[in-house]
Amino acid sequence: MSNEQRFRGIPVSGGVAVARACLLNEYRHSDAEPRAIAREEIPREQQRLHTALDRVAQRLGQVKEQVAARLGTAEAEIFVAQKLIVEDVSLRTAMDEIIAREACNAEAAAASALDAFERRLRAVEDEYLSARASDITEIKRCVLDALGSMNPLLRCEGQDSCEHGRNRVVVALELTPAMTLELDAEQARAFVTERGGRTSHAAILARALGIPAVTGIPRVHEQIPCGTTVLVNGDTGEVVTSPSANTLARHPVTSRARTVTAGDEPVESFAVMANINLSSDAGAALEVKAEGIGLYRTEFECIAAGRLLTEDEQYERYAAVLAHMKGRPVYFRLLDVGGDKRAPFLDLPPEENPYLGCRGARFLLARPDVLAPQARALVRASRHGVVNVIHPMIVDFDQFIALKNLFSESASGLQGGTVRHGIMFEVPSACLQAAALLEEADFATIGSNDLIQYLFVVDRDNEAVARDYTPDRPVFWDVLRALADAARAAGKPLSLCGEIGGDPRYISRLMDLGITSVSASVRLVARVRTAARNYRAGNNYTI
Numbered sequence: 001m002s003n004e005q006r007f008r009g010i011p012v013s014g015g016v017a018v019a020r021a022c023l024l025n026e027y028r029h030s031d032a033e034p035r036a037i038a039r040e041e042i043p044r045e046q047q048r049l050h051t052a053l054d055r056v057a058q059r060l061g062q063v064k065e066q067v068a069a070r071l072g073t074a075e076a077e078i079f080v081a082q083k084l085i086v087e088d089v090s091l092r093t094a095m096d097e098i099i100a101r102e103a104c105n106a107e108a109a110a111a112s113a114l115d116a117f118e119r120r121l122r123a124v125e126d127e128y129l130s131a132r133a134s135d136i137t138e139i140k141r142c143v144l145d146a147l148g149s150m151n152p153l154l155r156c157e158g159q160d161s162c163e164h165g166r167n168r169v170v171v172a173l174e175l176t177p178a179m180t181l182e183l184d185a186e187q188a189r190a191f192v193t194e195r196g197g198r199t200s201h202a203a204i205l206a207r208a209l210g211i212p213a214v215t216g217i218p219r220v221h222e223q224i225p226c227g228t229t230v231l232v233n234g235d236t237g238e239v240v241t242s243p244s245a246n247t248l249a250r251h252p253v254t255s256r257a258r259t260v261t262a263g264d265e266p267v268e269s270f271a272v273m274a275n276i277n278l279s280s281d282a283g284a285a286l287e288v289k290a291e292g293i294g295l296y297r298t299e300f301e302c303i304a305a306g307r308l309l310t311e312d313e314q315y316e317r318y319a320a321v322l323a324h325m326k327g328r329p330v331y332f333r334l335l336d337v338g339g340d341k342r343a344p345f346l347d348l349p350p351e352e353n354p355y356l357g358c359r360g361a362r363f364l365l366a367r368p369d370v371l372a373p374q375a376r377a378l379v380r381a382s383r384h385g386v387v388n389v390i391h392p393m394i395v396d397f398d399q400f401i402a403l404k405n406l407f408s409e410s411a412s413g414l415q416g417g418t419v420r421h422g423i424m425f426e427v428p429s430a431c432l433q434a435a436a437l438l439e440e441a442d443f444a445t446i447g448s449n450d451l452i453q454y455l456f457v458v459d460r461d462n463e464a465v466a467r468d469y470t471p472d473r474p475v476f477w478d479v480l481r482a483l484a485d486a487a488r489a490a491g492k493p494l495s496l497c498g499e500i501g502g503d504p505r506y507i508s509r510l511m512d513l514g515i516t517s518v519s520a521s522v523r524l525v526a527r528v529r530t531a532a533r534n535y536r537a538g539n540n541y542t543i
Contacts, residue, residue, distance in 0.1 A: 003241075003242040004240055004241065004242055004243060004244055004247060005223070005240070005241045005242065006238065006239070006240050007217050007220075007223065007238070007239040007240075007241075008217075008237055008238060008239075008467065009192070009214040009215055009216040009217040009237045009239060010214065010215050010216035010237055010466045010467065010469075011213075011214055011233070011234050011235055011236060011237040012196065012203040012206065012207070012213045012214065012215050012234070013191070013203060013206035013207040013210075013211055013212055013213035013234045014207070014212065014234045014235045014499075014502070014503060015190075015210065015211070015212035015234045015235065016212060016231070016232065016233050016234065016235065016251050016252065016253050017169065017189040017190035017211075017212045017231075017232050017234075017253060018169075018189070018229065018230070018231045018232075018243065018248065018251075018253060019167055019168050019169045019189040019190065019229070019230065020168055020169065020227050020228065020229055020230070021168065021169050021170075021171050021192075021224050021225065021226055021227060021228050021229075021230045021241075022168035022169065022170050022171065022226065023171050023172075023221060023224070023226045024170055024171065024172035024173075024175075033107075033108070034102070034104045034105065034108035035104065035105040035107075035108065036103055036104060037099075037103055037104065037105055038103070039103060042099055042100055042103065045099050045105060045106050045109075046096050046099050046100075046106070048106050048147070049092075049095055049096070049099065049106035049109065049110060049147070050092065052106065052110075052143055052146035052147045053086055053087075053092060053143060053146075055146045056086050056139070056142045056143055056146050057083050057086045057087050059142070059146075060079050060082050060083040060086065060142075061079075061083055063079050064076045064079040064080055064083065078135075081135060082135050082138065082139055085135065085136070085139055086139060086142075086143075091113060091114075091117065094113045094116075095109045095110055095113045096109075098112050098113060106147055107144055107147050110140065110143045110144065110147065111140060111144065114136055114139060114140040114143070115140070117136050118136040118137065118140075121136065167187070167188075167189060168188065168189060169188075169189050169190045169191075169192060169230040169232055170188050170190070170191050170192070171192045171193075171220055171221065171224050171230075172191070172192075172193050172194075172220075173193065173194050173195060173220070173221065174193055174194065174195040174196055175191055175193055175196065175206075175213075188211060189211075189212075189232075190211060190212040190213060190214075190230075190232035190234065191206055191211060191212070191213040191214070191215075191232075192213075192214050192215075192217060192220060192224065192230070192232055192239055193213070193214075193215045193216075193217070193220065194215070194216070194217055194218060194219070194220045194221075195215065195216075196215040196216075203215070207521065210523060212232050212233070212234030212235075213232075213234050214232055214233070214234055214237050214238075214239055216237075216466060217239060224239075224241055225241075228241050228242060229241070229242055229243065230243075231243040231247065231248065231251055233251055235503060235505065237467075238251075266291055266529075267529060267532040267533050267536055268536060269516070270511055270515075270516065270517065270518075270532050270536075271291040271292065271294075271329075271495075271516065271517035271518075272290065272291055272517070272518060272520065272525055272528050272529040272532060273285075273290050273291050273292040273293060273294030273295075273329070273331075273495075273517055273518070273519040273520075273525075274288065274290035274292075274293055274294065274519060274520065274521070274522045274525055275293075275294060275295045275296075275297070275497060275519050275520060275521055275522070276293055276295075276296050276297070276321075276522070277297050277300035277301075277304075278300060278301060278304060278317075279301070279317035279318070279320050279321050279324075281522070282320070282321045282324040282325060283324065284522045285325075285522055285525075286324065286325070287522075288522055288523075288525040288526055289525070289526075289529075290328075290522070290525050291328060291329075291517075292325065292328040292329035292330060292331075292517075293321065293325060293328070293329070293330040293331060293519075294329075294331055294445070294495055294497055294517060294518070294519020294520075295331055295333060295390070295445070295497040295519045296321065296330060296331060296332045296333060297333055297336070298314075298318075298332055298333055298334065298335055298336075298374065299333075299335045299336050299337055301314070301317055302335065302345070306345055307345045308345060308346070308370065308373075309373075310373065311373035311374075311376050311377050311380075312377075314373060314374055314377035314378075315376075315377040315380045315381055318332065318377055318378060318381035318387070319380070319381045319383075319384045322381060322384040322385035322387070323384055323385075325385070327385065329386065329388060330385065330386075330387070330388065331388040331389075331390050331422070331445065331495075331519075332378060332387060332388065332389055332390065333390040333392055333424070334364060334371070334374060334389060334390065334391060334392055334403075334407075335363075335364065335370060335371075335374055336359070336360050336392040336393065337359060337363055346367075346370070355453070355459070359393055360392040360393020360394070361391060361392060361393050361394050361395070361399055361400075361403050362393065362395075362399075364403060364406070365399070365402060365403055365406065368406060368410065371406060371407065371410055372410035372411075375406075375407045375408075375410040375411045376410060376411045376414060378411075378419065379411040379414045379416035379419060380414060380416060381416075382416040382417035382418060382419050383415075383416055383417050384417075385417070386417065386418045386419075386420065387416075387417070387418070387419045387420070388420045388422060388442075388443065389407070389419060389420065389421050389422065390422055390423075390424050390445060391403050391404065391421065391422065391423050391424065392424050392426070392447075393424070393426060393427060393450075394423050394424065394425075394427065394430050394437070395427050395429050395430055396429055396430060396433055397433050397436045397437055397440070400423055400430075400437055400440065400441070401440065404421050404440075407421070420442035420443060421441060421442055422441045422442055422443035422444050422445060423437050423438075423441045423444050423445075424444070424445050424446070424447045425444060425445070425446045425447065425451065425483055426446070426447030426448075426449075426450035426451045426454070427450070427451075427454055428451070428454055428455055428479075431451075431479055431482065431483060434482065434483050434486035434487075435486045435489070435490070438486050438487055438489075438490035438492050439490055441492065442492070443492055443493045443494075443495070444483070444487060444492060444493075444494050444495075445494070445495040445496065445497055445519075446480065446483060446494070446495070446496040446497070446498070446515075447497060447498055448471065448496055448497070448498030448499065448500050448501065449498040449499055450498075451476075451479070451498075452469055452470070452471055452476060453469065455475070455476060455479065456468050456469065456473070456476075471499075471500045471506065477509070477513075480496075480510075480513055480515075481513055484513040484514040484515060485514075487514070488514055493516045493517070494514070494515055494516055495515065495516060495517040495518060495519060496510060496515050496517075496518050496519070497518070497519040497520075501518035501519055501520050501528070502518075502520030502521050502524035502527075502528060504527055504528060504530075504531035507528060507531040507532050507535060508531070508535040511532065511535060511536075
């Protein structure tokens with residue numbers, strides 16, 4: 001009789017892994033207890049604190065460089081922000097004052113000052129700033145570690161032999177970015193957590209590292225014993241303890257250790273392109289033989305810089321990508337802020353529901369001062385190659401025409417090359433006007449992540465309802481089929497970018513519909529291409 005126990009969580013990083021469980025010690029993060037010190041010890045204690053803060057800042061700088069090298073500049077910005085907080089003079093002054101005023105140890109002062117900072121952030125109505133409170137939690141952990149008051153970062157609750165989670169499924173209440181990075185892909189097999197979302201820092205890094213991850217399983221520590229064999233399916237959200245032979249056969253391991261890297265030859269009538277966030281990521285796309293850049297998320301250039309870029313700065317980045325790709329197609333999404341992409345440098349008013357607020361095309365139409373320099377930069381860049389402009393979050397035909405006209409007016413008088421305009425189908429209302437929009441557009445792409453979210457009215461980061469966020473519902477494929485039929489009738493190419501575009505399980509269905517290309521994370525390009533080639537050859541398997 002099988003001893004299997006099954007759980008269903010939220011898939012946040014794809015792949016399948018099987019290994020014994022290692023329970024990450026969460027109790028190490030309790031606040032440091034205050035300890036009284038003599039008045040004459042105050043300067044020495046303050047110096048001990050400064051030394052620890054300097055060590056943390058140095059370590060964060062090193063981690064930032066490691067992440068930039070391994071994952072990309074955008075992911076590294078997580079640690080840049082944390083380093084700036086650690087180096088903040090006012091925060092250090094507050095800690096010094098606590099030591100002097102209360103004659104207490106450095107641990108208590110650091111915990112007190114950072115806790116107060118965290119409370120202030122959580123109280124702010126702005127969702128972006130409130131979400132940064134988790135950065136303060138991580139910084140406090142690092143500072144207390146540097147002061148020598150904590151146990152090693154990763155310590156298994158049940159077995160000393162699996163410290164650091166080597167070759168284990170790491171089970172934790174929550175994973176921070178630093179924990180995720182310490183658990184290198186060659187060390188950890190998978191992550192299973194109680195808290196976290198698809199857009200959390202740890203989830204983003206797990207996907208970039210190729211580590212399967214599932215979150216949203218209540219009381220996970222109580223339900224998965226240390227040392228138990230666990231199967232984790234990061235594609236479906238399934239977690240199975242003590243899996244049977246039949247279960248193992250149905251879930252073949254597909255984590256990074258077995259990711260296909262071969263297969264450079266293109267697939268007939270189906271292009272596999274790469275997503276990038278920054279111009280510096282274009283080289284990585286070429287390394288995996290991507291057939292183009294299917295989605296250049298231009299807003300991340302500004303988010304990484306912490307400010308709006310000038311027209312010249314944008315032009316230099318866009319021209320560099322076109323030059324790098326040497327004639328391969330590049331699709332530039334116009335600056336798309338709002339929803340899950342916060343841009344505090346724009347000083348936007350707080351919104352009760354930013355996913356339904358001023359984002360995408362609405363924002364660009366409301367802020368021509370933001371669109372104008374980007375439009376001019378893109379037209380100038382078109383002298384170096386064809387520029388394909390994706391208009392984000394279009395809700396209907398009239399809005400697309402208005403945004404396209406505003407783009408043209410903003411760049412009037414400039415001499416450029418070929419600029420093509422397309423729509424991203426990610427709002428149901430636009431899908432209902434597909435025929436009219438495709439007559440006007442030069443091309444179209446499907447933004448499957450937001451389309452699923454809006455189609456099923458589900459917040460994919462809300463653990464209580466995230467199980468409804470799935471591409472497996474038939475109605476979703478009915479919508480895709482209608483879009484593909486409309487594109488075929490209009491004679492326009494239709495691509496897809498989003499998580500399902502990087503999932504080999506869906507490639508054959510997308511090809512059957514008539515989708516002409518997909519755009520995926522750089523690390524998934526080879527795997528997707530192999531799935532497409534296998535299907536073209538009549539072998540319907542994924543890797």
